[in-house]
Amino acid sequence: QKEVEQNSGPLSVPEGAIASLNCTYSDRGSQSFFWYRQYSGKSPELIMSIYSNGDKEDGRFTAQLNKASQYVSLLIRDSQPSDSATYLCASGGRDDKIIFGKGTRLHILP
């Protein structure tokens, strides 16, 4: 059974600090990785895609991928109250399906 594991949280981070969200995946054949943000009662919104080992930066967001350790992370710099949401990690592999984790709830403390 292919799985994507995330700590459910909540992860509480002071405003202005760096929030670090982590994810592990079981399928070594996974080639693509995605981070989605989901506000309460809303649908998921894609915020980052990463395909190669290393870091990928987009504004305040940095995604990190380590395929050897089967580990993906998302860093949010200068955290804002509007970043409070559930963050879903997802991976795509050799078959037709993207596997989603259950998400980590992030709470930014004003």
Added chain:
Amino acid sequence: DGGITQSPKYLFRKEGQNVTLSCEQNLNHDAMYWYRQDPGQGLRLIYYSQIVNDFQKGDIAEGYSVSREKKESFPLTVTSAQKNPTAFYLCASSIWGNTNQPQHFGDGTRLSIL
């Protein structure tokens, strides 16, 4: 604006009733997906379609049916055989049915039992 439109936003089902959730996209995406999300749970794949007139079962297809007669449309029917239909239903699409392509979601439909 390009996007994915799901309707209705809220839907109520009576016992023994079939209901259909609409999903339309104008992104010219080949692949479309239906997921179910229960409170505190991840996304579970119901059905997906990579091309018109073809679709595959996901992990929880029992009690659901779909059609893909047009590229833009992928309606989901929740049949009376689905005994626990209360959930948040999400439709998604991607450029093509390759898992290297990210999926983009509609706003969702909340289904409840009357």
